[in-house]
Amino acid sequence: MSYQLYRNTTLGHTLQESLDELIQYGQITPQLACKVLLQFDKSINQTLATRIKARITFKAGKLNTYRFCDNVWTFMLNDVEFREVQEITKIDKVKIVACDGKNVNEEGSSRK
């Protein structure tokens, strides 16, 4: 199965906007747009699982809020320092939305 949560990213948003335009012109049907989004879910899940190598660490000054609902964690962190090797990015407020990673592990992932 593929999570749909990556639709809520830059890549997902821009795809949905593009599809909306095509629907508005009457060039494609909403059903076809839906199939495109499902394909996007599949591709992005697969790509993230297999093609990305970057590892990062982060340290938050404060966990402001957390929520666990329908197996989805949502965290609001304050004063976060993201670090990848030497590169550091400091953010005063960040939201993390995380689905359960176990559900998709068996299929589509070539690594452990």
Next chain:
Amino acid sequence: MSSLLCKNSVVRIYQEVIDEVISGVREHFLEDGIDESVLQELKQTWETKLMSTKAVQEEPVEKKRIDHIASNGFPKPLNNPNAPANAPPQAQPQSAPVQPPLQHLDKLVPIQITLPPQPGSDGSQRVLTIQVPGSALQGNQLQKVLTGPVITATMGLPAHIASSLLQQHVNAALNSQQQGAAVAIVNKNVIQTDGALDGGECSRGEDLESERRVRCDRELEDLIEEGGISIEIVVPRNRKKVKDTKKKIVQTDGPHDTSDDDDDGSDDDNDDDDLDDEKDEDDQEMEDEGGEEEPLNSEDDVTDDDPTDLFDTDNIVVCQYDKIIRNRNRWKFYLKDGIMNLNGADFVFQKATGDAEW
């Protein structure tokens, strides 16, 4: 490979996903009988939109590797002149995405219909707002739809009921006649020549720069004895500026919705009091002339399902969790397969570990 910064690999990864999605859905497009050019248009629009977000760097992959070595990994400015000659050409120019004007044809635009005072009522003018597709403004579609009997029928009704009645009527009529979409943008005046009644003055001081107003009272003078009534349709002149225009359109007919869909209907939620019609008339003229007071719109909506304050930020990490561990107030996060948007820029990661105190 771990030296490849996650940020720098974003463009490459995104391009892979785009290519994969496009080729993955080609079959579906064929099944639907959709031309390949539409698929290519989707790809191009998507890429253009993506690049215009500034969330990704535009540098080609090869160049990035070189830059990385040279710069110890700090992001380089765009359009580095040192790009190697063999770098692939940049996929998309930085310029604004091309948006065919046809796009606006199907957007809903608010139309105001002003009904002058009715005889026997309290004498206030009433403004009905309905939403119609932009394409309906072309040719004389509206004029055909808003025929005399309909207008007459709405005259006697309370404003909000009249609005929704008109809206339904227009929707139904347009749906039935809109199969063949308009081809070129003509942007004609919409002239209603068949309205029910005539004779009143169209005194509202709308901003003529952004709106085109049409008196639609001719041919109706024989109906003057009905009480001196005119109907005025105000449409935004430039549909790209609907947002600006909306600020000046004041709905005075009460809080009820007049349309059923689309973001463009945000002025539906205007909250003016329809109990006090006489006052409304004054208010309306003031607001129309000065435009000082911005009416409520959808931005003022109170959503009750989400504590938006708490969970509102532009920095978002979308990912999956391997483990979330809490020990008293100490939390540890083991995350994977993430896409982050931090300070407007996108990053991806395979694994992320972090900790925080609550």
